[in-house]
Amino acid sequence: MAIFGVPLQAMFGQLLLGLVNGSFYAMLSLGLAVIFGLLNIINFTHGAVYMMGAYAAYILMTVLGIGYWPALVLAPLAVGIFGMVIERTMLRWLYKLDHLYGFLLTFGLTLVLEGLFRSVYGVSGQPYPVPDLLRGATDVGFMTLPNYRAWIVVASLSVCLITWYVIERTKLGAYLRAGTENPQLVQAFGINVPLMVTLTYGFGVALAAFAGVLAAPVIQVNPLMGSNLIIVVFAVVVIGGMGSILGSILTGLGLGIVEGLTKVYYPEASSTVVFVIMAIVLMVRPAGLFGREK
Amino acid sequence: MGTVDALDTSRHAELLRVANLHAFYGESHILHGIDFVVNRGEVVTLLGRNGAGRTTTLRAILGLTGTRAGSILINGRETIGMATHEIAHLGVGYCPEERGIFASLSAEENLLLPPAVASGGMSVDEIYTMFPNLRERRSSPGMRLSGGEQQMLAIARILRTGAKLLLLDEISEGLAPVIVQTLGRVIRTLKERGYTIVIVEQNFRFAAPLADRHYVIEHGRIVEAVTMAELDKKMHKLHVLLGI
Ligand SMILES: Nc1ncnc2c1ncn2[C@@H]1O[C@H](COP(=O)(O)OP(=O)(O)OP(=O)(O)O)[C@@H](O)[C@H]1O
Ligand SMILES: [Mg+2]
Numbered sequence: 001m002a003i004f005g006v007p008l009q010a011m012f013g014q015l016l017l018g019l020v021n022g023s024f025y026a027m028l029s030l031g032l033a034v035i036f037g038l039l040n041i042i043n044f045t046h047g048a049v050y051m052m053g054a055y056a057a058y059i060l061m062t063v064l065g066i067g068y069w070p071a072l073v074l075a076p077l078a079v080g081i082f083g084m085v086i087e088r089t090m091l092r093w094l095y096k097l098d099h100l101y102g103f104l105l106t107f108g109l110t111l112v113l114e115g116l117f118r119s120v121y122g123v124s125g126q127p128y129p130v131p132d133l134l135r136g137a138t139d140v141g142f143m144t145l146p147n148y149r150a151w152i153v154v155a156s157l158s159v160c161l162i163t164w165y166v167i168e169r170t171k172l173g174a175y176l177r178a179g180t181e182n183p184q185l186v187q188a189f190g191i192n193v194p195l196m197v198t199l200t201y202g203f204g205v206a207l208a209a210f211a212g213v214l215a216a217p218v219i220q221v222n223p224l225m226g227s228n229l230i231i232v233v234f235a236v237v238v239i240g241g242m243g244s245i246l247g248s249i250l251t252g253l254g255l256g257i258v259e260g261l262t263k264v265y266y267p268e269a270s271s272t273v274v275f276v277i278m279a280i281v282l283m284v285r286p287a288g289l290f291g292r293e294k
Numbered sequence: 295m296g297t298v299d300a301l302d303t304s305r306h307a308e309l310l311r312v313a314n315l316h317a318f319y320g321e322s323h324i325l326h327g328i329d330f331v332v333n334r335g336e337v338v339t340l341l342g343r344n345g346a347g348r349t350t351t352l353r354a355i356l357g358l359t360g361t362r363a364g365s366i367l368i369n370g371r372e373t374i375g376m377a378t379h380e381i382a383h384l385g386v387g388y389c390p391e392e393r394g395i396f397a398s399l400s401a402e403e404n405l406l407l408p409p410a411v412a413s414g415g416m417s418v419d420e421i422y423t424m425f426p427n428l429r430e431r432r433s434s435p436g437m438r439l440s441g442g443e444q445q446m447l448a449i450a451r452i453l454r455t456g457a458k459l460l461l462l463d464e465i466s467e468g469l470a471p472v473i474v475q476t477l478g479r480v481i482r483t484l485k486e487r488g489y490t491i492v493i494v495e496q497n498f499r500f501a502a503p504l505a506d507r508h509y510v511i512e513h514g515r516i517v518e519a520v521t522m523a524e525l526d527k528k529m530h531k532l533h534v535l536l537g538i
Binding site for chain 2: 171174175177178180181182184185186187188189190191192193194
């Protein structure tokens with residue numbers, strides 16, 4: 001069977017790949033949206049901390065013999081703490097200034113971090129094994145589903161949904177939403193906003209690192225893996241509109257799928273389709289699909 | 295419910311003492327040595343013309359301006375070096391001039407947002423009895439509320455927290471006369487319950503009957519203090535100062 005001349009198997013395969021990529025876009029743009037909302041900072045280091053998540057898992061395994069499952073928790077924790085140190089020592093001074101300053105600082109930091117990892121690990125990349133539990137593939141009738149890729153989608157969607165729930169439906173999330181609107185007033189009510197800002201940044205960074213650990217077994221762990229991804233993620237953020245939690249999740253997933261389908265039907269355009277959509281969205285709805293027009 | 299601070303052990307007669315308070319926004323020096331005192335259970339107003347520095351005074355008490363200097367004692371504790379959230383936990387509730395209702399939160403989320411800063415806050419039921427409109431509108435998004443509802447919500451949400459010193463900025467501004475009357479009743483009720491209240495007001499007619507004392511601010515300084523008893527005698531002077 002085939003749809004528009006493409007065999008179903010191949011089509012589902014690309015759809016799944018699109019969904020996997022979309023999961024990464026969703027996790028990264030979610031973190032960017034949460035950070036931008038509260039800190040007013042366009043966190044360009046997001047790609048670098050994603051890369052650091054993957055390296056943290058790699059180092060945990062090669063140096064300490066700690067495997068994938070503990071790394072899934074430990075690596076984001078370690079990188080998240082690193083993020084909090086950055087926030088406390090550097091970003092803190094920029095909140096009152098224009099977005100551009102935060103963007104430049106985090107851009108510079110990215111170059112430093114990538115340079116550091118490149119000087120230690122080179123550019124060729126290190127392999128990271130798929131955990132035993134998730135080796136192989138499952139026959140689900142219409143296609144054979146690689147277990148690890150299915151896990152990536154499940155794990156990242158769960159994390160995104162939990163994040164969405166906490167932000168939109170809990171008291172903690174209410175503080176965060178209120179702090180995004182008017183941090184001074186939230187602090188005047190007695191909430192330690194500077195601490196909340198640090199933890200939020202740490203969380204956004206940890207989310208990127210978590211994505212990095214998830215990615216480690218399917219790509220070569222390498223110093224530039226973040227840079228390659230972050231450009232697309234920024235386009236995703238522009239399309240979805242800064243500031244909407246659900247918007248960034250849905251846009252991330254949707255664009256991953258669109259990319260996957262483009263690979264099936266018009267492969268030449270698959271690496272540019274996101275940017276074409278970005279250009280169209282910017283013309284029609286400059287604040288993004290889910291953003292609020294000012 | 296008895297007086298709100300019946301259990302307070304470290305009671306000072308002066309709940310708030312501001313002395314030689316200077317405050318800046320960036321380079322601009324806005325407050326030039328403000329001095330005033332608010333005793334426990336009093337209602338005190340800060341009057342003045344537009345731009346006199348009344349809002350800035352309230353914000354400086356909470357550490358929301360730029361640099362500030364001088365002394366601000368709350369219940370006997372020096373707060374000039376404290377962070378904003380620490381000051382709130384001394385039992386201070388703030389209702390900002392722009393009301394500060396969070397648009398992305400429902401009315402009830404707005405009401406429940408401020409954490410408790412002291413014991414003895416009003417229950418949600420008591421608050422809904424005091425402001426019946428808010429009960430009806432509890433699930434509406436903050437931005438859908440009318441101006442009057444937003445103002446009531448902005449006051450209501452600091453009554454839940456146990457704060458005993460309330461800083462209210464221009465609560466009558468831009469509201470229909472019947473809502474202004476309601477707010478006047480609310481202030482009286484709160485005073486009876488032992489709250490200590492500082493109101494910044496433009497509407498002298500609203501503030502005059504509520505307050506024990508008035509301070510007039512001009513160019514970042516207190517230029518006149520008037521007690522209730524002196525009100526008639528100093529009325530002319532007040533009219534001149536306030537341009538009314
Ligand atoms: N964020 C700010 N940055 C710089 N200057 C400010 C800021 N806020 C207020 N000012 C200035 O400080 C002075 C006092 O303002 P403030 O808001 O305290 O006045 P006010 O007495 O509350 O009057 P009103 O509310 O009627 O405007 C004004 O000259 C105002 O322009
Ligand atoms: Mg004012």
